[in-house]
Amino acid sequence: xxxxxxxxxxxxxxxKEGDHHTRVTHEVSFDIAPGEVVxxxxxxxxxKTTTAQAVIGLLPENGRIxxxxxxxxxxxxxxxxxxxxxxxxxxxxxxxxxxxxxxLNPVKTIGAQVGEILRIHxxxxxxxxxxxxxxxxxxxxxxxxxxxxxxYPHELSGGxxxxxxxxxxxxxxxxxxIADEPTSALDVTVQRRILDLxxxxxxxxNTAVLLVxxxxxxxxDRADRIVVLQGGHIQETGEAKALLIAxxxxxxxxxxxxxxxxxxxAFREPxxxxxxxxxxxxxxxxxxxxxxxxxxxxxxLSFSVKRGTTHAIxxxxxxxKTTTVxxxxxxxxxxxxxxxxxxxxxxxLKGDALRQxxxxxxxxxxxxxxxxxxxxxxxxxxxxPLVNFSGLDAGARAKKVNDLLERVGLPEALRKRRPRAxxxxxxxxxxxxxxxxxxxxxxxxxxxxSALDVTVQAQILKLxxxxxxxxxxxxxxxxxxxxxxxxISDTVSVLQDGRQVETGTVEEVFLRPxxxxxxxxxxxxxxxxxxxxx
Amino acid sequence: xxxxxxxxAFTTTPATVSRTNNLFGRLRGVNPxxxxxxxxxxxxxxxxxxxxxFTSFNPVQGVPSEKLKAPxxxxxxxxxxxxxxLFARLVYGAAHSxxxxxxxxxxxxxxxxxxxxIAGSTGGLVEEAAMRLVDVLLSIPGLLLMLSIIILxxxxxxxxAIAVGITSVASFARLSRSEVVRVRRSDYxxxxxxSGGTFxxxxxxxxxxxxxxxxxxxxxxxxxxAILAISTLGFLGYGAPPPTPEWGLLIAEGRNYISTAxxxxxxxxxxxxxxxxxANRISQSVGKxx
Numbered sequence: 137x138x139x140x141x142x143x144x145x146x147x148x149x150x151x152k153e154g155d156h157h158t159r160v161t162h163e164v165s166f167d168i169a170p171g172e173v174v175x176x177x178x179x180x181x182x183x184k185t186t187t188a189q190a191v192i193g194l195l196p197e198n199g200r201i202x203x204x205x206x207x208x209x210x211x212x213x214x215x216x217x218x219x220x221x222x223x224x225x226x227x228x229x230x231x232x233x234x235x236x237x238x239x240l241n242p243v244k245t246i247g248a249q250v251g252e253i254l255r256i257h258x259x260x261x262x263x264x265x266x267x268x269x270x271x272x273x274x275x276x277x278x279x280x281x282x283x284x285x286x287x288y289p290h291e292l293s294g295g296x297x298x299x300x301x302x303x304x305x306x307x308x309x310x311x312x313x314i315a316d317e318p319t320s321a322l323d324v325t326v327q328r329r330i331l332d333l334x335x336x337x338x339x340x341x342n343t344a345v346l347l348v349x350x351x352x353x354x355x356x357d358r359a360d361r362i363v364v365l366q367g368g369h370i371q372e373t374g375e376a377k378a379l380l381i382a383x384x385x386x387x388x389x390x391x392x393x394x395x396x397x398x399x400x401x402a403f404r405e406p407x408x409x410x411x412x413x414x415x416x417x418x419x420x421x422x423x424x425x426x427x428x429x430x431x432x433x434x435x436x437l438s439f440s441v442k443r444g445t446t447h448a449i450x451x452x453x454x455x456x457k458t459t460t461v462x463x464x465x466x467x468x469x470x471x472x473x474x475x476x477x478x479x480x481x482x483x484x485l486k487g488d489a490l491r492q493x494x495x496x497x498x499x500x501x502x503x504x505x506x507x508x509x510x511x512x513x514x515x516x517x518x519x520x521p522l523v524n525f526s527g528l529d530a531g532a533r534a535k536k537v538n539d540l541l542e543r544v545g546l547p548e549a550l551r552k553r554r555p556r557a558x559x560x561x562x563x564x565x566x567x568x569x570x571x572x573x574x575x576x577x578x579x580x581x582x583x584x585x586s587a588l589d590v591t592v593q594a595q596i597l598k599l600x601x602x603x604x605x606x607x608x609x610x611x612x613x614x615x616x617x618x619x620x621x622x623x624i625s626d627t628v629s630v631l632q633d634g635r636q637v638e639t640g641t642v643e644e645v646f647l648r649p650x651x652x653x654x655x656x657x658x659x660x661x662x663x664x665x666x667x668x669x670x
Numbered sequence: 671x672x673x674x675x676x677x678x679a680f681t682t683t684p685a686t687v688s689r690t691n692n693l694f695g696r697l698r699g700v701n702p703x704x705x706x707x708x709x710x711x712x713x714x715x716x717x718x719x720x721x722x723x724f725t726s727f728n729p730v731q732g733v734p735s736e737k738l739k740a741p742x743x744x745x746x747x748x749x750x751x752x753x754x755x756l757f758a759r760l761v762y763g764a765a766h767s768x769x770x771x772x773x774x775x776x777x778x779x780x781x782x783x784x785x786x787x788i789a790g791s792t793g794g795l796v797e798e799a800a801m802r803l804v805d806v807l808l809s810i811p812g813l814l815l816m817l818s819i820i821i822l823x824x825x826x827x828x829x830x831a832i833a834v835g836i837t838s839v840a841s842f843a844r845l846s847r848s849e850v851v852r853v854r855r856s857d858y859x860x861x862x863x864x865s866g867g868t869f870x871x872x873x874x875x876x877x878x879x880x881x882x883x884x885x886x887x888x889x890x891x892x893x894x895x896a897i898l899a900i901s902t903l904g905f906l907g908y909g910a911p912p913p914t915p916e917w918g919l920l921i922a923e924g925r926n927y928i929s930t931a932x933x934x935x936x937x938x939x940x941x942x943x944x945x946x947x948x949a950n951r952i953s954q955s956v957g958k959x960x
Contacts, residue, residue, distance in 0.1 A: 491866055501861065503857065509858045521866055524867050574866070
């Protein structure tokens with residue numbers, strides 16, 4: 137066997153908090169051979185980002201390596217000073233950061249930022265740099281590179297920004313690229329193109345890639361080997377193929393079972409639907425831009441949802457999903473078209489009638505961190521809708537709230553806590569409990585599981601499914617993740633640029649997509665390789 | 671002094687949350703400047719509440735034979751032209767200056783926050799009107815505005831305090847409006863409307879509690895500048911009439927003897943500066959504590 141390019145041996149990293157040192161990774165070891173793709177997979181808090189940061193010497197100030205070695209081409213770099221590491225950062229190891237929107241300097245042009253790495257590592261001639269920058273931008277697939285080099289980050293889309301960051305990462309042809317969740321902020325189709333690009337560049341220069349991801353589907357598609365982390369311990373390391381077919385550790389088995397993109401489960405069994413709970417007819421929503429211009433965010437959307445079933449709205453960012461949701465729950469006013477919930481036209485309601493109507497339809501937000509008041513306790517968050525509406529006294533309210541919290545699986549000890557002392561999954565359970573406490577008929581879930589880890593996501597989806605069965609709820613489920621939609625929905629509408637390109641039962645749309653766009657979306661679901669294996 | 675109690679609650683929470691249990695660790699975590707600031711404020715509040723505990727001299731009735739004495743052990747800050755003990759006058763003056771500053775802050779806080787919250791939460795025409803009114807207030811130089819208000823209301827400690835308060839309405843209104851606008855756009859406020867909250871209940875339960883922290887920090891800051899402003903008015907003769915031992919008035923009265931009895935201006939001047947600095951330090955910690 138050849139010497140590995142990077143070899144991480146018994147790496148333990150601790151963070152200092154006050155007087156404590158908390159270890160977040162425990163004796164993590166793995167190797168990366170030249171040209172190999174190794175995926176570091178785990179849920180949030182598993183230590184995968186910490187490990188990646190330690191490799192490139194970019195741990196936060198309160199973090200330090202307690203033991204272990206990081207060998208690059210046989211030399212231990214774990215004890216190098218930051219200044220000494222500067223020489224290899226960018227030239228031998230480079231990083232593609234997680235969030236493309238916050239990783240570029242907003243006041244510098246793209247060209248200046250790509251050129252910076254060349255300048256830092258020795259290039260002085262402005263013309264040479266400009267030519268190289270244009271070449272790099274063209275290489276990562278940006279059209280009109282000379283123009284892009286003069287533009288600022290805000291003039292580019294998320295996918296384009298990620299391409300720029302990749303251009304910076306490959307500028308000096310490093311031996312190892314660390315990609316920290318490079319696509320988690322992007323739409324599926326963009327995600328696929330970006331990952332294809334990284335793959336292609338890797339093959340061209342025989343670069344090794346350390347891919348940090350929470351998505352086992354992405355890891356399955358792209359990696360040669362997979363390292364599964366949980367709570368800072370390695371649970372399993374192995375060839376991607378072998379690990380996907382027969383995972384050894386219980387944690388990897390659970391992760392595999394929970395990943396929606398990898399599940400081969402059949403479509404949902406049809407639910408006995410009643411009458412129409414939601415009818416949307418010819419919905420058009422325009423936003424005014426200045427005096428005369430306007431932008432049509434939703435253009436002629438029509439669908440209906442039978443009582444007790446789930447309808448999904450699928451599309452990429454900017455497709456009009458959120459605008460539709462806000463109109464349906466009555467926060468927005470459609471420009472034209474009708475929305476009837478249980479026979480009532482929302483647009484006709486005003487003032488107190490609208491307030492009373494809200495009992496019937498509740499919204500669960502995408503981000504469980506911003507949708508709960510940081511100053512309220514869990515109990516008072518869930519109690520609040522009851523205070524607003526029902527004439528129940530304090531005792532009856534407490535009973536109802538406690539029953540419901542138990543139902544969504546929140547232990548009693550958490551009820552006096554404030555949201556910041558809860559995990560993401562627990563917060564989303566609180567948000568679901570708040571939505572259900574008024575016994576609504578329709579619950580709208582706006583990307584309600586997108587911000588959660590796969591395992592937590594699977595639990596929440598199961599909870600939603602159980603609640604639907606027991607309470608006969610109707611769900612309107614908005615998502616960009618087709619794999620999740622396949623799992624939870626009965627019917628689906630696919631939106632593109634505000635227009636509905638396809639609608640029908642999930643089975644029809646997934647197995648016999650009519651439009652090219654739907655086909656592209658379905659093809660972009662990660663995890664194809666493992667499904668082919670199964 | 672309710673506002674003090676609430677500020678106190680804010681600043682002490684981080685300290686109690688600290689996990690270090692040994693005494694040494696706890697002492698190390700405490701910021702000496704902040705402790706000193708609280709001690710200063712506590713001392714002047716004690717002066718205001720029970721001045722007779724700190725001095726046995728009468729602040730208003732002088733002893734003519736004892737006039738313009740330099741600081742000695744009996745009169746630790748010396749005496750003024752009428753033979754009154756300067757330290758006693760400072761101690762008794764605390765009540766005037768502090769209540770003045772307190773009234774001023776309350777006026778500014780209540781009126782300004784109300785204006786800002788109404789503007790921020792209703793939006794539209796009401797907001798435009800309120801914020802243009804604030805712009806007008808901000809465009810008039812502070813001292814000129816205070817003097818004009820006093821001339822309208824008449825002289826006196828309370829009127830001076832109200833005048834000072836009104837000049838700070840604008841900054842309270844601006845700050846609270848921006849905070850309210852920030853909180854109002856958050857998901858949890860929309861969620862509260864979604865779960866059937868009426869405008870007022872959402873405002874009371876969610877918007878106000880989440881936007882008031884930085885307003886409280888500003889209140890502590892304004893407390894310092896209000897003491898300064900009230901002393902300024904006292905110095906110019908627009909505040910409390912003599913023989914009230916108000917701090918600004920003490921400086922003004924001592925001015926005539928600055929070449930022979932320097933302590934008459936210096937001592938009250940230093941007291942004002944120290945109290946203002948202490949209030950600023952506390953305000954800083956409130957701002958950081960959130």
